[in-house]
Amino acid sequence: MPKQLRDFLCEHCGLEEERYISVDITQTTCPECGHTMIRLIGMPRVDLDGTDPGFPGAYDKWARVREQNRAIKGKRSYAGE
Numbered sequence: 001m002p003k004q005l006r007d008f009l010c011e012h013c014g015l016e017e018e019r020y021i022s023v024d025i026t027q028t029t030c031p032e033c034g035h036t037m038i039r040l041i042g043m044p045r046v047d048l049d050g051t052d053p054g055f056p057g058a059y060d061k062w063a064r065v066r067e068q069n070r071a072i073k074g075k076r077s078y079a080g081e
Contacts, residue, residue: 008037
């Protein structure tokens with residue numbers, strides 16, 4: 001099995017630790033107290049496509065940032081003349 005970086009937490013002593021470990025392992029031994037550490041499941045990152053009108057909030061933000069960048073570039077090119 002391939003190894004990946006995983007987060008583990010010891011519920012006994014509170015130690016949190018990252019380890020490169022096989023993806024199918026969900027428990028390991030705590031190096032501090034010897035009790036069982038459990039694998040933590042992290043929050044996935046969701047990044048919506050800002051150019052797709054199917055995601056209105058992301059699309060509005062993308063359009064607003066695009067217009068701000070255009071305005072800044074327009075001021076720079078005008079000031080340079």
